[in-house]
Amino acid sequence: MTQATSTSEIVVLEEGSVTLPKGYKAGGMHCGIKRKRLDLGYIVSEVPATAAGVYTTNIFQAAPLLVTQESVAKENKLQAIIVNSGNANACTGEQGLLDAYTMQKDFANELGIEAHLVAVTSTGVIGELMPMDKVKAGVTQILNKEYENESLFKEAILTTDTCVKHTAVQMTIDGKKVSIGGASKGSGMIHPNMATMLGFVTTDANIAQEDLLAALRDVTNQTFNMITVDGDTSTNDMVLVLANGLAENSQLTKDHPEWDIFKKGLKLVCESLAKKIARDGEGATKLVEVQVTGSYSRNAASAVGKAIISSNLVKTAIYGTDPNWGRIVTAIGYSGVPVEPNAIKVAIGPYTVFENGLPSMFVEEEVKEYLQLDVIKIHVELNQGEFSATAWGCDLTYDYVKINASYRT
Amino acid sequence: MTQATSTSEIVVLEEGSVTLPKGYKAGGMHCGIKRKRLDLGYIVSEVPATAAGVYTTNIFQAAPLLVTQESVAKENKLQAIIVNSGNANACTGEQGLLDAYTMQKDFANELGIEAHLVAVTSTGVIGELMPMDKVKAGVTQILNKEYENESLFKEAILTTDTCVKHTAVQMTIDGKKVSIGGASKGSGMIHPNMATMLGFVTTDANIAQEDLLAALRDVTNQTFNMITVDGDTSTNDMVLVLANGLAENSQLTKDHPEWDIFKKGLKLVCESLAKKIARDGEGATKLVEVQVTGSYSRNAASAVGKAIISSNLVKTAIYGTDPNWGRIVTAIGYSGVPVEPNAIKVAIGPYTVFENGLPSMFVEEEVKEYLQLDVIKIHVELNQGEFSATAWGCDLTYDYVKINASYRT
Numbered sequence: 001m002t003q004a005t006s007t008s009e010i011v012v013l014e015e016g017s018v019t020l021p022k023g024y025k026a027g028g029m030h031c032g033i034k035r036k037r038l039d040l041g042y043i044v045s046e047v048p049a050t051a052a053g054v055y056t057t058n059i060f061q062a063a064p065l066l067v068t069q070e071s072v073a074k075e076n077k078l079q080a081i082i083v084n085s086g087n088a089n090a091c092t093g094e095q096g097l098l099d100a101y102t103m104q105k106d107f108a109n110e111l112g113i114e115a116h117l118v119a120v121t122s123t124g125v126i127g128e129l130m131p132m133d134k135v136k137a138g139v140t141q142i143l144n145k146e147y148e149n150e151s152l153f154k155e156a157i158l159t160t161d162t163c164v165k166h167t168a169v170q171m172t173i174d175g176k177k178v179s180i181g182g183a184s185k186g187s188g189m190i191h192p193n194m195a196t197m198l199g200f201v202t203t204d205a206n207i208a209q210e211d212l213l214a215a216l217r218d219v220t221n222q223t224f225n226m227i228t229v230d231g232d233t234s235t236n237d238m239v240l241v242l243a244n245g246l247a248e249n250s251q252l253t254k255d256h257p258e259w260d261i262f263k264k265g266l267k268l269v270c271e272s273l274a275k276k277i278a279r280d281g282e283g284a285t286k287l288v289e290v291q292v293t294g295s296y297s298r299n300a301a302s303a304v305g306k307a308i309i310s311s312n313l314v315k316t317a318i319y320g321t322d323p324n325w326g327r328i329v330t331a332i333g334y335s336g337v338p339v340e341p342n343a344i345k346v347a348i349g350p351y352t353v354f355e356n357g358l359p360s361m362f363v364e365e366e367v368k369e370y371l372q373l374d375v376i377k378i379h380v381e382l383n384q385g386e387f388s389a390t391a392w393g394c395d396l397t398y399d400y401v402k403i404n405a406s407y408r409t
Numbered sequence: 410m411t412q413a414t415s416t417s418e419i420v421v422l423e424e425g426s427v428t429l430p431k432g433y434k435a436g437g438m439h440c441g442i443k444r445k446r447l448d449l450g451y452i453v454s455e456v457p458a459t460a461a462g463v464y465t466t467n468i469f470q471a472a473p474l475l476v477t478q479e480s481v482a483k484e485n486k487l488q489a490i491i492v493n494s495g496n497a498n499a500c501t502g503e504q505g506l507l508d509a510y511t512m513q514k515d516f517a518n519e520l521g522i523e524a525h526l527v528a529v530t531s532t533g534v535i536g537e538l539m540p541m542d543k544v545k546a547g548v549t550q551i552l553n554k555e556y557e558n559e560s561l562f563k564e565a566i567l568t569t570d571t572c573v574k575h576t577a578v579q580m581t582i583d584g585k586k587v588s589i590g591g592a593s594k595g596s597g598m599i600h601p602n603m604a605t606m607l608g609f610v611t612t613d614a615n616i617a618q619e620d621l622l623a624a625l626r627d628v629t630n631q632t633f634n635m636i637t638v639d640g641d642t643s644t645n646d647m648v649l650v651l652a653n654g655l656a657e658n659s660q661l662t663k664d665h666p667e668w669d670i671f672k673k674g675l676k677l678v679c680e681s682l683a684k685k686i687a688r689d690g691e692g693a694t695k696l697v698e699v700q701v702t703g704s705y706s707r708n709a710a711s712a713v714g715k716a717i718i719s720s721n722l723v724k725t726a727i728y729g730t731d732p733n734w735g736r737i738v739t740a741i742g743y744s745g746v747p748v749e750p751n752a753i754k755v756a757i758g759p760y761t762v763f764e765n766g767l768p769s770m771f772v773e774e775e776v777k778e779y780l781q782l783d784v785i786k787i788h789v790e791l792n793q794g795e796f797s798a799t800a801w802g803c804d805l806t807y808d809y810v811k812i813n814a815s816y817r818t
Contacts, residue, residue, distance in 0.1 A: 057743065059747070091763070093766050125735070126735030126736075126739065127734065127767075127768040316810050316814045317813065320814025320815055326535030330469065332468070333469035334466065354500070357502050358500065358501070398811070401725050401728065401806060404721070404722055404729070405728045405729025405806075
């Protein structure tokens with residue numbers, strides 16, 4: 001995973017995370033919600049940060065999402081995030097809501113700040129009350145120096161994840177170095193529309209809140225909302241961005257000459273985190289990327305990409321290294337998008353497998369070999385227009401069934 | 410499976426099939442598309458029958474569907490059906506279309522009837538040309554007495570199916586005995602909107618074509634379109650009904666006093682065939698039935714039922730006998746239907762697991778034991794109105810992955 005790539009303007013620091021931008025600290029500990037693994041984490045900014053969030057569209061929104069949305073709405077600012085794993089605090093009624101408020105208030109007290117500056121997020125089992133004695137004890141200790149470590153934070157937010165997920169980018173805006181860092185979790189119940197997916201993005205940029213929110217929404221639609229593991233949209237999905245302004249650039253708005261650089265940086269962070277979630281899909285052995293080009297709209301291209309990436313039959317074929325273009329074409333056909341069957345071209349990696357309404361002449365063994373790679377790329381050209389979209393997912397394996405026939409989410 | 414139940418008006422004959430109604434014969438043989446199993450079948454009516462069909466909504470409709478739709482459109486009549494398994498004749502371009510016409514014409518010649526009175530249907534691998542030498546040879550032999558057997562027909566239409574699927578009902582209309590028989594196939598790529606699902610229904614009723622079609626569409630929406638195995642809608646799904654009138658009842662229309670009896674009979678046949686497909690879903694160990702009541706519309710109730718029955722997480726939980734109501738509630742929440750979270754009641758079998766926005770007090774071991782049954786019933790009461798819908802599916806198992814990581818559809 002160690003990798004530093006750069007465009008002319010943006011340096012990608014794959015090892016970076018939420019504490020790379022100026023003025024942020026993060027930490028994590030074991031407070032006892034889970035049996036052994038870390039289960040409580042935080043991010044704190046030195047100063048109140050401009051905040052924006054996107055939240056699950058599931059009608060059963062978990063209690064912490066209600067509390068966080070209400071708090072962000074107050075003055076579009078956050079200074080801290082408290083997060084637990086192991087318990088989603090979802091479908092927990094009035095008591096669950098009280099518990100989320102308690103987590104918020106207690107952590108605010110430890111920090112000496114107002115409660116609405118603290119976001120509360122939870123992920124884990126649905127429908128069990130939070131073990132508040134353990135959580136409360138944890139909150140009083142978590143700011144101790146021994147727990148202050150961004151690595152501990154990344155561990156503390158995981159559930160069925162097999163690895164931590166983080167990235168960062170740096171760019172120059174107004175001659176100032178601006179950084180964006182991110183960390184996320186998610187492995188199952190992943191089909192975000194704005195999954196049990198949590199994303200935390202920090203930046204030291206000085207930025208106008210409404211433009212930050214607009215950028216986050218647009219970027220989320222192209223990144224987090226374009227991944228799927230199992231087609232299930234969780235009750236707890238949330239992505240939060242904090243921008244504390246400590247880079248001291250003049251305020252970014254969509255009219256700022258370097259706006260596009262910032263937005264591109266934000267997209268790079270969100271896309272990297274989203275792809276890491278897809279790659280770590282429950283039981284997955286491969287990352288699958290579906291690029292759809294030549295559509296009459298971005299939404300239509302997204303719908304075609306999501307239909308393919310969501311197909312259990314495509315996913316099992318990829319697991320079985322079977323160049324089964326028929327299943328890809330079938331998924332395109334039921335995507336709901338009025339495509340033109342004879343105009344479509346489908347490629348698996350460098351190999352064209354379907355064109356002019358007919359299977360192409362390809363060497364089965366070559367495509368089978370390609371399908372043994374870690375990252376599988378499928379390209380669909382619709383030949384209907386200029387719009388494109390990319391979706392990410394994973395293969396469907398025996399281990400997905402194993403994990404979900406036994407793990408209680 | 411042997412079982413004869415009866416309401417006051419309709420006798421269900423589980424052992425019956427497409428040749429129970431008067432004037433139909435059926436048969437099947439091995440012509441060589443598959444290595445060993447039967448792969449070519451037919452149904453023939455003594456006289457031309459009033460016909461109605463429903464077809465896949467997948468944009469990539471297979472060649473035989475194009476030919477059959479065109480033929481039925483001519484005078485709403487069919488006298489014969491020729492069907493092969495092992496090759497779907499889908500994504501096969503101009504040649505595929507020519508091959509479907511050839512099958513139709515050759516079988517019509519054998520029967521001495523006009524070509525448009527023959528429906529052509531295919532199921533199997535996508536994107537390979539039909540081995541027409543074998544098919545043509547088969548068509549010239551299949552009417553031989555040795556192949557005339559309704560049991561051979563039911564075998565000849567199967568692909569990954571593990572069992573034959575058929576049923577029949579009998580009722581009295583105008584003092585005449587009227588029968589409806591059906592046979593179907595389907596196991597994977599099943600999420601019919603109008604699946605690789607084929608359904609054949611025969612009746613000796615005398616019935617007006619437009620009313621037969623209206624009844625078939627309505628019944629299909631409540632039966633075949635309410636099942637899912639893997640969420641993938643095939644290129645070849647089709648249900649055909651033939652009504653040859655040999656029962657000699659006065660013509661059925663929706664204004665006939667006994668119309669409701671006929672329609673109920675048709676629904677019983679289609680529902681039985683649909684449930685058998687769901688139960689025989691690839692790798693499935695259980696039939697899952699989701700009943701949604703108290704909705705503001707039938708479409709909304711259907712959407713909630715389909716969201717639950719389609720959830721990989723619900724399906725794996727049932728396989729794992731895990732009373733995971735949280736995944737059921739999550740699926741309701743992303744169904745797109747504006748439900749009222751606190752009004753919903755969810756039961757697994759006789760056990761209420763969720764009510765008033767909170768998990769119910771249930772004994773985990775009792776529900777786990779229930780989940781070991783062959784047929785699992787989930788009931789969701791939405792408390793928003795008077796409409797209801799039922800959806801059927803199956804659990805998601807290791808064997809689903811195994812079958813689909815290796816079998817080429």
